[in-house]
Amino acid sequence: xxxxxxxxxxxxxxxxxxxxxxxxxxxxxxxxxxxxxxxxxxxxxxxxxxxxxxxxxxxxxxxxxxxxxxxxxxxxxxxxxxxxxxxxxxxxxxxxxxxxxxxxxxxxxxxxxxxxxxxxxxxxxxxxxxxxxxxxxxxxxxxxxxxxxxxxxxxxxxxxxxxxxxxxxxxxxxxxxxxxxxxxxxxxxxxxxxxxxxxxxxxxxxxxxxxxxxxxxxxxxxxxxxxxxxxxxxxxxxxxxxxxxxxxxxxxxxxxxxxxxxxxxxxxxxxxxxxxxxxxxxxxxxxxxxxxxxxxxxxxxxxxxxxxxxxxxxxxxxxxxxxxxxxxxxxx
Numbered sequence: 640x641x642x643x644x645x646x647x648x649x650x651x652x653x654x655x656x657x658x659x660x661x662x663x664x665x666x667x668x669x670x671x672x673x674x675x676x677x678x679x680x681x682x683x684x685x686x687x688x689x690x691x692x693x694x695x696x697x698x699x700x701x702x703x704x705x706x707x708x709x710x711x712x713x714x715x716x717x718x719x720x721x722x723x724x725x726x727x728x729x730x731x732x733x734x735x736x737x738x739x740x741x742x743x744x745x746x747x748x749x750x751x752x753x754x755x756x757x758x759x760x761x762x763x764x765x766x767x768x769x770x771x772x773x774x775x776x777x778x779x780x781x782x783x784x785x786x787x788x789x790x791x792x793x794x795x796x797x798x799x800x801x802x803x804x805x806x807x808x809x810x811x812x813x814x815x816x817x818x819x820x821x822x823x824x825x826x827x828x829x830x831x832x833x834x835x836x837x838x839x840x841x842x843x844x845x846x847x848x849x850x851x852x853x854x855x856x857x858x859x860x861x862x863x864x865x866x867x868x869x870x871x872x873x874x875x876x877x878x879x880x881x882x883x884x885x886x887x888x889x890x891x892x893x894x895x896x897x898x899x900x901x902x903x904x905x906x907x908x909x910x911x912x913x914x915x916x917x918x919x920x921x922x923x924x925x926x927x928x929x930x931x932x933x934x935x936x937x938x939x940x941x942x943x944x945x946x947x948x949x950x951x952x953x954x955x956x957x958x959x960x961x962x963x964x965x966x967x968x969x970x971x
Contacts, residue, residue: 649837650824650825650826650829650837651822651823651824651825651831651835651836651837652673652674652822652823652824652825653820653821653822653836653842654670654672654674654820654821654822655820655842655869655871655872655874655876656818656819656820658817658818658819658820659817659818660801660813660814660815660816660817660818661682661683661684661703661748661815661816661817661818662682662683662684662815663684663686663814663815664683664684664685664686665683665684665685665686666683667681667682667683667706668681668682668683668818669681669682669708670796670818670821672783672785672794672796672821672823673785673787673792673823677708677709678708679707679708679709679711679783679785680705680706680707680708680711680713680783680796681705681706681708682703682704682705682706682748682818683703683704683706683745684701684702684703684704684815685701685702687701688700688701689701689702695755696755697754697755697756698752698753698754698755698756699752699753699754700750700751700752700770701750701751701752702747702748702749702750703747703748703749703750703815703816704745704746704747704748705720705742705745705746705748705781706742706743706744706745706746707741707742707743707783709741710741710785710786711741711783711784711785711786712739712740712741712783712784712785713739713740713741713742713746713781713782713783713784714729714733714734714737714738714739714781714782714783715737715738715739715740715742715746716736716737716738718746718747719746719747719771719772720742720746720747720748720781721733721734721737721772721781721782722748722771722772722773722776722779722780722781722798723772723779723780723782723833724776724779724780724833724865724880725778725780725833725834725865725867725878725880726832726833726834726835726865727780727782727832727833728830728831728832728833729780729782729783729784729793729794729795729830729831729832729833730793730829730830730831731791731793731828731830739784747771748771748773748781748798748816749769749770749771749772749773749774749798749800749816750769750770750771751767751768751769751770752767752768752769752770753766753767754766754767761913761914769800773798773799773800773816774800774911775911775913775916776880776911776916776918777799777800777880777909777910777911777916777917777918777920778797778798778799778800778878778880778910778918778920779797779798779799780795780796780797780798780833780834781795781796781797781798782794782795782833783795783796783821783823785823787827789827790827790828791827791828792823792824792825792826792827793823793824793829793830793831794821794822794823794824794831795821795822795823795831795833795834795835796818796820796821797818797819797820797821797833797834798816798817798818798819799816799817799819799910799918799920800816800817800910800911800918801813801814801815801816801817802817802907802908802910802920803907803908803909803910804907804908819876819920820869820876822835822836834867834878836869841871841872842869842870842871843869843870843934843953843954844867844868844869844953844954845867845868845869845870845933845951845952845953845954846865846866846867846868846951846952846954847865847866847867847868847879847940847949847950847951847952848949848950848952849863849864849866849947849948849949850948850949850950862882863881863882863947863949864879864880864881864882864883864916864917865878865879865880866878866879866880866940866949866951868951870925870930870933873924873925873926873927873930874922874923874924874925875904875922875923875924875925875933876920876921876922877890877904877906877919877920877921877922877940878918878919878920879906879917879918879919879920879940879942880916880917880918881916881917881918881919881942881947882915882916883914883915883916883917884912884913884914884915884916884917885909885912885917885942885943885946885947886908886909886912886943887906887942887943887944888905888906888909888919888940888941888942888943889902889903889904889905889906889940889941890902890903890904890905890938890939890940890951891903891938891939891941892932892937892938893937903923903925903929903938904921904922904923905921906919906920906921907919907921933951933953934953936950936951936952936953938950938951939951
């Protein structure tokens with residue numbers, strides 16, 4: 640776990656985890672958003688699927704929930720937690736159709752379903768899949784709020800679907816949504832944007848500056864999607880939310896286009912790949928030299944072998960950059 644609270648312009652407390660899958664039983668796993676020693680939000684699921692009474696069961700669903708302790712709150716819509724994309728604002732004003740609430744008994748986070756009859760989704764007959772906002776987005780952010788003596792503090796919790804790749808994070812198999820990391824504003828009553836850490840000391844935020852629209856886009860001003868990275872120590876986490884359907888993505892250096900060169904990070908299979916949205920997530924441990932090159936802006940993202948590409952740039956002031964280069968300077 641890495642909790643960072645910076646001075647000056649940085650006012651966000653960010654925790655890099657460790658990430659964990661939502662437990663497949665009622666033994667909840669909790670996070671302490673403000674690191675005061677008291678759990679703030681918990682995640683759990685039933686010990687098995689909920690199925691229809693016909694034999695054999697024609698439909699089953701396995702739901703996953705989030706709950707809030709004490710007076711803490713989460714954004715909900717109906718009985719479901721509201722999950723949003725990267726960059727959404729979390730503050731006192733809830734989005735249309737949503738509200739702040741304290742779901743002691745849990746709000747729906749996601750659910751996996753399967754059916755012997757199947758359902759038609761996007762013109763295709765499918766027999767199982769993830770429902771809800773997380774099923775649509777692949778990677779999403781839960782808006783949260785806790786109360787301290789000085790007022791309300793807003794934050795986010797990043798969650799993702801299980802990886803379709805067998806070895807992500809060292810797990811042979813992921814079957815449940817994963818709570819990745821979380822952050823909160825240290826200033827009371829101040830909004831926060833999902834995914835934002837203000838590049839606080841010890842953790843660095845990067846964005847992807849897309850430079851080449853892919854061949855399927857009709858207009859140069861059409862939305863390409865978002866790309867964001869977080870570097871906590873030597874662990875790099877990358878997230879792509881793209882406005883089209885893609886199958887592969889990599890992080891490469893300036894000389895990595897040569898055949899046989901291993902990319903810095905291979906995203907593997909997408910978490911979600913739909914006609915209008917593709918989500919990738921992966922993480923990697925970097926060497927000292929790779930961190931320096933990353934801070935210099937030497938790496939770029941390439942999607943579908945160059946159909947879309949963009950350079951990874953740190954969100955740093957000149958002063959921050961100088962301090963970080965001193966931090967990562969090798970000792971003699």
